[in-house]
Amino acid sequence: MTIQLRTQDLSKRYEERVLFHIPHLQIGPSNAIYLKGQNGVGKTTLLKILAGLTTPSTGTINGIEISTFYRLFSRKLFKDVVYLHQSPYMFDASLLDNIRYALPFSSKRGVHGRSQAINALRMVGLESLADEHCSVLSGGEKQRLAMARAWIVNPSILLMDEPSASLDLESTQGIITLAKDLLDRGASIVITSHQQNGLTNLCDTQWTIENQGLTVTPHLRVIDEDTKNLKSITNNKLGNDT
Numbered sequence: 001m002t003i004q005l006r007t008q009d010l011s012k013r014y015e016e017r018v019l020f021h022i023p024h025l026q027i028g029p030s031n032a033i034y035l036k037g038q039n040g041v042g043k044t045t046l047l048k049i050l051a052g053l054t055t056p057s058t059g060t061i062n063g064i065e066i067s068t069f070y071r072l073f074s075r076k077l078f079k080d081v082v083y084l085h086q087s088p089y090m091f092d093a094s095l096l097d098n099i100r101y102a103l104p105f106s107s108k109r110g111v112h113g114r115s116q117a118i119n120a121l122r123m124v125g126l127e128s129l130a131d132e133h134c135s136v137l138s139g140g141e142k143q144r145l146a147m148a149r150a151w152i153v154n155p156s157i158l159l160m161d162e163p164s165a166s167l168d169l170e171s172t173q174g175i176i177t178l179a180k181d182l183l184d185r186g187a188s189i190v191i192t193s194h195q196q197n198g199l200t201n202l203c204d205t206q207w208t209i210e211n212q213g214l215t216v217t218p219h220l221r222v223i224d225e226d227t228k229n230l231k232s233i234t235n236n237k238l239g240n241d242t
């Protein structure tokens with residue numbers, strides 16, 4: 001089980017343009033990380049590298065050198081790591097089947113698989129649409145379906161790329177519930193978001209990509225006594241440790 005990813009000298013370059021170079025980085029076990037940075041600094045690229053979907057220009061991940069044989073290791077290395085895309089891909093099928101496709105082969109068809117999938121849909125408020133084709137869904141509903149599909153595979157590391165960009169408060173709440181559940185089970189999550197909300201308030205660590213590097217700081221939260229809402233303080237940089 002991949003419960004931790006440790007990288008060394010991770011960099012990504014497109015021709016002459018260096019996106020970032022990160023000497024050390026670690027996720028897990030049980031981390032909740034808010035990944036910040038301006039448009040185009042490389043947040044999506046970093047998440048895709050950590051999910052094994054994009055190859056870095058240099059670096060090792062869990063001690064494995066990037067080499068010709070990298071692809072041979074990548075399946076095992078990134079087992080249990082799930083990347084949640086901002087515009088999730090849907091299978092040409094019902095909501096229920098979209099969830100069931102994510103289940104192990106043995107549980108896809110049986111009654112147990114169905115009840116697991118229904119339960120996942122219930123968690124994000126889409127149970128009543130279980131047998132509808134996924135093309136009927138709005139952007140925010142597709143995002144919720146994708147989160148339910150990610151949650152049901154019980155990943156050790158969930159990488160969420162702007163998961164709340166098109167969500168209203170209630171929809172965000174469904175995603176928060178599932179993210180919290182994964183954290184309670186010892187998983188790690190990384191969230192990119194341009195806005196702070198209940199989801200980013202789950203995070204205790206902040207990664208900021210700037211000047212082609214990555215800064216790690218605590219992500220502090222305070223309770224606003226008037227509203228009782230958690231608010232984040234993100235401008236307290238308490239260190240420069242990478």
Ligand SMILES: Nc1ncnc2c1ncn2[C@@H]1O[C@H](COP(=O)(O)OP(=O)(O)OP(=O)(O)O)[C@@H](O)[C@H]1O
Binds near residue numbers: 041043044
């Ligand atoms: N295949 C590619 N070839 C060349 N440049 C690329 C390629 N893929 C991504 N880039 C560039 O890398 C940069 C980082 O992209 P990325 O999507 O990781 O940024 P981001 O931090 O996620 O931005 P946003 O906040 O807008 O989502 C962008 O300038 C993008 O154009």
Ligand SMILES: [Mg+2]
Binds near residue numbers: 043045161
């Ligand atoms: Mg992005």
